[in-house]
Amino acid sequence: MGKPALFIDRDGTINRDCPYCKSADEISIYDDVYDPIKELSKRYYIIIVTNQSGIARGYFTEKDLALMHEKIKREIGTRGGRIDAIYYCPHMPDTGCRCRKPKTGMLEDAKRDFEIDINKSFVIGDAEIDIEMAKYAGVRSIKVRGTKTEIKPDFTADTFSEVLSIIRSQEKATTEL
Numbered sequence: 001m002g003k004p005a006l007f008i009d010r011d012g013t014i015n016r017d018c019p020y021c022k023s024a025d026e027i028s029i030y031d032d033v034y035d036p037i038k039e040l041s042k043r044y045y046i047i048i049v050t051n052q053s054g055i056a057r058g059y060f061t062e063k064d065l066a067l068m069h070e071k072i073k074r075e076i077g078t079r080g081g082r083i084d085a086i087y088y089c090p091h092m093p094d095t096g097c098r099c100r101k102p103k104t105g106m107l108e109d110a111k112r113d114f115e116i117d118i119n120k121s122f123v124i125g126d127a128e129i130d131i132e133m134a135k136y137a138g139v140r141s142i143k144v145r146g147t148k149t150e151i152k153p154d155f156t157a158d159t160f161s162e163v164l165s166i167i168r169s170q171e172k173a174t175t176e177l
């Protein structure tokens, strides 16, 4: 039971990718994200899951990251949407941590913190690691923007508006079963 979740990648999905964004000023949210998130906030937990090894690399601090995330929550909130939580992995790729995507640690943390209906949930992201994490976790995946991945996502979208259409049609298909 519970409520379904959208596990959404941050860089290249919610905001334009800037390699190791260091400050809130560098965060620029894609325009096509606001309206879909506004609608989807009504029936999904909106949860961002993001690798941020820039912390371990010393490029920015947890405080800087908190400011970036406050900005994302605030801007989406101002436009009528809601971000329920942001999980991030601060570690280097080679540390063998449980949280760095494509591992599923952040999803498991979210499942611990919220009552999530995982079968009705989606992972949304622009990169191979997002799709891979979704497969490991048994969650449907939607690849948005980004380049072609080797691991095939369940759905592909060019824009976030298209993500909304895909989710709507899947909801409809489930209802009609």
Ligand SMILES: [Mg+2]
Pocket: 009, 010, 011, 012, 013, 125, 126, 127
């Ligand atoms: Mg990304």
